Amino acid sequence: MTHQIIKPPRAAALAALAGLAANALLLAVLAGTAIWAIALLSGGGVTSTADRVCDVLAVGSAAEYGLTLLTAVPVIVWLWRARTNADVIDIPDGWGRPWVIFGWFVPFLNLRVPRAIVGAVWRASAPPGASIWQVNAWWATWLVYLAGVRLSSRLTLAGTGGHIGNVLTLYVPVAVDGVAAAVFGALVVWRLTRFQEDHAVRLAAAVASAPGVHGHALGGEPAPA
Template structure:
């Protein structure tokens, strides 16, 4: 037997959506800048003195280009955090509205809006499933927008390909060394993140439009 629940009241969604879109655009731009600087590093070539991290705790002085890459990389990290906060704030509100529309429990409890992104293995499908459930409750007669699958596919490419890159290279200097020797895998991650940000904008707009239409 399906258990009915006390659904929350509908919440305004447009403002949260605008913030999420702005944050996604900002993060995508920052990662595109990161890719551009990695290309510049690869084109400049590694200095004769070798990589920034010389080993055994020794670091040589950074070049001007390497210094600016540190700044661009930090900017990308900051905008990524801001993007995550804004996107999750929008998703939580969209999920609450979906709960109000349906009046029944969704497949994933509220905490999974956050935990679904960080718990290993299940983070490969839980966030997409939450998005799909939100859309299903908001627009039950409409098919899931195609852009959801593109967004999720690009996101998976970014995290799976990045596993052997960003997460093992724990310092920006290590990433700089990779850019000098083999920049292509780094650019693959950057392109996937930028693509995920761009399609993420379309996901936010599509689900927000569906909820706005349902509210009217």
């Protein structure tokens, strides 16, 4: 293993955590709003109040889509830097660094590659015996959320009160699952960043104690043996 000092992706991690927290909060609000709309529809049909609440849900869903895209940027930046650090800690198996970006966009492969990369970085960075359940939980809830969003996007909040209520009844568990995916994703980002911070401290100590390193750091020659 090389004695290069790794740089934990703290700034990218903080940005990713902020984005994931915002997604979780917005989805929780949308789920609560959908439950309120269902209650309004079951009590009085498509009233003006229920219609306004559905409009709010439509706007909120569009905002959630945009927020997800914005959050993807720091998450991918964070994963790129974490994958780079993993090369220094213990070269991970599987997909190379370019797939950190391409893996999210290539059809079908995007159902597997990001999970494989995060899993490889986790195995390279985590202490022995550390469970990978957080990664599995994040990816499982994320895939369910993607499928739920795709299905619910084909349905419209128009028509009879019964139809709108059925659409919202489908949307509530999708939004709740999205909250879980954001929370598990934040947990993965936080824990992996902490693992790499621990490695950075150990590598820095190893480099500082290596023979001749002080001479090179001061621009001189190492002392003769």
